[in-house]
Amino acid sequence: MMDRIREETTRRLERSMGTLGTAAMSRMEEQLAWFRALSAEDRSWVGLVAQAGIAAFVEWFQHAGADDGGRPKPSIGFFGTAPRELKRSISLQQTVDIIRMIVEVVEAQVEELAAPDGRVQLEQAMLRYTRDVAFAAAHVYAREAEVRGAWDARLEALIVDALVRGEVDDGLHSWAAALGWTSSPVVVIAGQAPDDDPRAVIDAFRERGRRIGLDLLAGVQADRLIVIVGGASGEREAAKHVVRQFGPGPIVIGPEVPDLHAATRSARAAIAGLKASSGWPDAPRPVHAEDLLAERALDGDSDARHQLVENVYEPLAGTPLLDTLATYLEQGTSLEATARLLFVHPNTVRYRLKKITELTGYQPTEGRSAFTLQVGLILGRLAESAATWRALT
The missing domain is CATH 1.10.10.2840 (PucR C-terminal helix-turn-helix domain)
Structure with a gap:
């Protein structure tokens, strides 16, 4: 009896998939500001994702048995419909929004979609599907965030190392763009690294940059911490936001430069100043690299x-x-x-x-x-x- 009801409901769902997809798009257009801000092409891709999501639900409902052992696991494979660029721009919250819109559309038409005596069965299925897909989405996004975090850390280390070594080419801006770097001017600050785990130190800088609206890149090299600050209104402001994250000892501010490509000059001055700072034990903290010109010159800079x-x-x-x-x-x-x-x-x-x-x-x-x-x-x-x-x- 329950199987016959499920089969009839499945047929009704299949006949209504196009209508449900259109209704989901209308609901997103009406309720989701981020969806309205997308380009026409991206909205079209989201529409295909919504349609694929409805088809995935129908497929899952058709094969979902009455007992847990026979029920297949839902997935969010239907998000593979979208191109990679769109998937990168849609957050977990927005993914949940899409799923919620699909569920609301189905719920609004449950009387027409469910077979006679099948309403409860369809509603319970939607609850299970929504819960399981939400957990699956969270798991996928967490895994992607972990992979992305490792990749971002690698790019950040490459940028800092390239600036310190003076090996700047067009690839530097590509790496920085991948990390969302958009700021100018740029200031490089050098000092002693704290005793904390280097990865935690760099993550803390990235988080602080998001809070204060500046671009921050950091790298720990041996006992030295290099911080690249973009978008500050001056050298002093750049230093003000990061000084407390350094370890004990001198902190040297490199000169302000117009962009990341020229930051190797700021990095070179800051590192040379840090190396020569022992020649001026009473220097302020932080100190400008320009104020250490004499010590740097005597040290061979x-x-x-x-x-x-x-x-x-x-x-x-x-x-x-x-x-x-x-x-x-x-x-x-x-x-x-x-x-x-x-x-x-x-x-x-x-x-x-x-x-x-x-x-x-x-x-x-x-x-x-x-x-x-x-x-x-x-x-x-x-x-x-x-x-x-x-x-x-």
Whole structure:
């Protein structure tokens, strides 16, 4: 008796599949904002998914026995109807929405769809099917999330490693796009890694980035933590959001660059600054890589050496300002001693020191600036001497 009722209900369901699919699409259009926001092509694919879902339910209902042992397991294989791009863009919640729409459509017509005396049988079947498919969907999405998480972690590690090594090509933006990177400008920050598990540290950065609306990529290399921040309104803001996630010790902020492709320059400066930071034990935390130019230059950083020569020596070369600066530093920053040796009035020295500050950005009367100017002066002399030596030989 129950089997005959099931067969009759199955025939009614099969005859109504087209109508049910159309009704499901209308209900989604009416109730689901995310569905209305899809392109016409994607809405069409969702319609095919809904139709396939109804067909899958009819197939399952037809073969579902009265006892648990004879009832087949539902699946969400009907989602394979959609292209990969659509499946990536539909979340678990939206998947549940599609299933719910299908069930609501069937429930609204249960009187017409069920055979005589088959209403209870059809309603119970829908409840079982909905429950089992929802669990199956959650399981599939959890497995996909785990696979996706492992793949994202691999891409993130490749991006960080490429920037640190300076090996930037077109593939870098493809990797970043796969992770959803859309932000600029970019700042790279380097410091000591915390004692936590590296994977947990990186996951925490990713989650924090989602909360604060910034793109964050992180990588742990030995005891060093590298963080790439995209979309911050400045270097200080970029550091503010990530400083607490670093371990103890210095934290160095690389210069802001326009995009991820140029971030290798920021990464190189931040890492060089971290390496040389022991030369300035009282440096603030965090500290800009630009503020460590002198220490970086002494530690062998060629970028810092070139920058100091370009910013300090070259603007002063061939002018009285260079001799004034050299004499002022050699005389222990004594204004009067400098004026006597140069045979000028102290006010003239003051004026020249002011011009030096305007041209270089460093103030000779301030301790840290005087030290940086001294290193830049020496590096400029060495570079000029080397150029002369090469010309003579």
